[in-house]
Amino acid sequence: xxxxxxxxxxxxxxxxxxxxxxxxxxxxxxxxxxxxxxxxxxxxxxxxxxxxxxxxxxxxxxxxxxxxxxxxxxxxxxxxxxxxxxxxxxxxxxxxxxxxxxxxxxxxxxxxxxxxxxxxxxxxxxxxxxxxxxxxxxxxxxxxxxxxxxxxxxxxxxxxxxxxxxxxxxxxxxxxxxxxxxxxxxxxxxxxxxxxxxxxxxxxxxxxxxxxxxxxxxxxxxxxxxxxxxxxxxxxxxxxxxxxxxxxxxxxxxxxxxxxxxxxxxxxxxxxxxxxxxxxxxxxxxxxxxxxxxxxxxxxxxxxxxxxxxxxxxxxxxxxxxxxxxxxxxxxxxxxxxxxxxxxxxxxxxxxxxxxxxxxxxxxxxxxxxxxxxxxxxxxxxxxxxxxxxxxxxxxxxxxxxxxxxxxxxxxxxxxxxxxxxxxxxxxxxxxxxxxxxxxxxxxxxxxxxxxxxxxxxxxxxxxxxxxxxxxxxxxxxxxxxxxxxxxxxxxxxxxxxxxxxx
Ligand SMILES: [Cu+2]
Numbered sequence: 001x002x003x004x005x006x007x008x009x010x011x012x013x014x015x016x017x018x019x020x021x022x023x024x025x026x027x028x029x030x031x032x033x034x035x036x037x038x039x040x041x042x043x044x045x046x047x048x049x050x051x052x053x054x055x056x057x058x059x060x061x062x063x064x065x066x067x068x069x070x071x072x073x074x075x076x077x078x079x080x081x082x083x084x085x086x087x088x089x090x091x092x093x094x095x096x097x098x099x100x101x102x103x104x105x106x107x108x109x110x111x112x113x114x115x116x117x118x119x120x121x122x123x124x125x126x127x128x129x130x131x132x133x134x135x136x137x138x139x140x141x142x143x144x145x146x147x148x149x150x151x152x153x154x155x156x157x158x159x160x161x162x163x164x165x166x167x168x169x170x171x172x173x174x175x176x177x178x179x180x181x182x183x184x185x186x187x188x189x190x191x192x193x194x195x196x197x198x199x200x201x202x203x204x205x206x207x208x209x210x211x212x213x214x215x216x217x218x219x220x221x222x223x224x225x226x227x228x229x230x231x232x233x234x235x236x237x238x239x240x241x242x243x244x245x246x247x248x249x250x251x252x253x254x255x256x257x258x259x260x261x262x263x264x265x266x267x268x269x270x271x272x273x274x275x276x277x278x279x280x281x282x283x284x285x286x287x288x289x290x291x292x293x294x295x296x297x298x299x300x301x302x303x304x305x306x307x308x309x310x311x312x313x314x315x316x317x318x319x320x321x322x323x324x325x326x327x328x329x330x331x332x333x334x335x336x337x338x339x340x341x342x343x344x345x346x347x348x349x350x351x352x353x354x355x356x357x358x359x360x361x362x363x364x365x366x367x368x369x370x371x372x373x374x375x376x377x378x379x380x381x382x383x384x385x386x387x388x389x390x391x392x393x394x395x396x397x398x399x400x401x402x403x404x405x406x407x408x409x410x411x412x413x414x415x416x417x418x419x420x421x422x423x424x425x426x427x428x429x430x431x432x433x434x435x436x437x438x439x440x441x442x443x444x445x446x447x448x449x450x451x452x453x454x455x456x457x458x459x460x461x462x463x464x465x466x467x468x469x470x471x472x473x474x475x476x477x478x479x480x481x482x483x484x485x486x487x488x489x490x491x492x493x494x495x496x497x498x499x500x501x502x503x
């Protein structure tokens with residue numbers, strides 16, 4: 001791969017010789033700018049939304065005016081198209097209890113005679129926060145596990161769709177279908193549900209078109225500090241204490257696009273921890289978010305049942321493990337859908353040194369991850385995520401950041417790069433253009449060691465989702481050495497950086 005049109009040279013907007021500013025040791029502070037909403041595009045989106053609302057209101061008003069004797073629906077939030085045509089209230093109320101089992105409502109299908117008033121007693125009997133939202137606008141709001149809410153859907157004139165609106169939950173199967181029985185063919189029921197059928201799929205259309213171009217991503221990366229890729233050596237304590245605080249916030253992706261990010265300690269990836277075999281890690285997880293979250297440390301050998309459980313906003317959890325084996329181990333939120341929680345930023349790595357690491361001059365860490373950008377300000381697009389179709393890719397959380405801010409090294413320096421594929425889905429084949437690896441360590445063992453002394457040479461470190469390892473190499477000549485995911489369509493989406501080598 002000689003040149004790649006991935007242009008190893010820094011972006012025009014970048015500060016060419018800027019060395020990424022050093023960052024605190026193992027649990028450094030976030031360097032990424034976390035600004036709230038972007039610039040004009042939200043304004044125009046809001047304007048568009050207002051126009052939309054106005055036209056809906058106008059339509060509803062027109063329907064009401066043309067049929068002033070239409071029954072007034074009871075309860076809140078109803079009164080959209082579903083009840084527009086003439087349905088005679090029966091005066092009877094149907095009452096149904098709905099619970100949650102895993103990522104499904106039970107029951108997920110309710111039959112109600114047309115004209116009945118429907119009341120749903122919704123209990124979140126699941127193991128994390130959920131809500132129940134109906135297309136009519138009736139909503140339970142976010143309920144903690146165990147909480148109950150009565151929902152009044154008013155007089156039922158046609159089918160009504162419901163779902164959980166927490167990111168990814170609907171796509172996991174949390175839907176509830178209310179079927180109006182005994183409806184005449186002239187009832188608005190079918191047309192109403194038909195007109196709403198595509199409503200829920202609108203979101204994501206922007207994303208399919210690609211909301212952030214490589215140029216926009218690179219230009220934005222040039223305006224922020226790169227996350228420090230330097231991996232400091234492990235400290236000597238054997239009892240290690242960390243606090244992981246979960247927050248949810250809006251972050252910029254480009255100068256005009258934001259996304260909702262869920263993080264450990266405010267940054268994605270979360271803290272990179274490093275220790276030795278035999279160390280004990282004491283982690284306190286604090287959930288300062290609005291939904292349920294959790295932690296899964298691949299570095300530990302413990303029964304998942306207790307330590308990996310989801311906790312509520314405001315709760316804390318103690319998670320202790322002894323690092324028995326060397327590796328670069330993934331950690332991540334394991335609350336369903338896990339793909340969504342990881343795609344939104346809830347991942348990081350724990351490095352446990354092998355006992356026979358060679359001496360190097362420079363040591364870096366790169367955590368590879370996928371971005372499924374949706375509409376402005378939204379979490380990962382669930383449709384793209386389900387289809388394994390990321391529209392941006394990153395090393396250490398930000399696409400193209402080390403293209404915009406090349407990493408400075410010297411000729412003949414020996415370099416080690418630890419690589420973790422946080423996924424959530426795709427493989428990373430890590431390659432440094434212009435070098436060969438004399439050492440490749442992958443998932444607990446040296447695959448190649450010794451280079452010229454008979455150990456062979458390598459060109460990529462291949463990692464599936466959640467795999468990790470490191471490579472060692474020595475650049476011999478000054479120049480710009482791109483490092484990429486050699487699945488090149490993914491490099492072109494942002495998994496591309498540059499080592500700038502000088503004499
Ligand atoms: Cu989470």
